[in-house]
Amino acid sequence: MNQREIVLGQLKAMGFEPLEFGDLGSVFKYEDVSYLYMPDDDDEQFLRIVIPQLYEVTEENRVAVLDAMHETSLMLKYAKLCIMYEDAVWAIYEHRLNSSDNLSDLLEHIIRVLEAAVHVFRKKINGEEVIGRSEKTDDCSDDELEVELQKMLDSIEDNGECN
DSSP states (O other): OOHHHHHHHHHHHTTOOOEEETTTEEEEEETTEEEEEOOOTTOTTEEEEEEEEEEEOOTTTHHHHHHHHHHHHHHOSSEEEEEETTTEEEEEEEEEOOTTOOHHHHHHHHHHHHHHHHHHHHHHHTTOOOOOOOGGGTTOOHHHHHHHHHHHHHHHHHTTOOO
């Protein structure tokens, strides 16, 4: 079995219904948000999942978008926001798989981190305050970061802001 089959099988086992999306990969939905699994056929160990076209970038809003992307990146680890195809913000999570990875846990983590990245970016682009990691937590362990991420996601759910 190759990585594509393993990841798609795991997504199905987790209750998702991934659909082939041309040459790009497979798309699946969580909380009405489309996620795109983009396998790299040349690198079986490379795992990339993205939320495409998160926000439209125009000439008028480009500076505000770049600021919101930067602030989001400072607040969250693991996810990165990029302007793709010159006109859309994408949230991206990339990981090098190894034999010790628990794929189910990893995929759940990726989905949660991307969900948080979308939430933070949307708040930032709208000029709203986001409660999250402080600068003094930059050297946190992965477990501490997971706790911080869970607090942020709980805050999202408490405010009814899923999606």
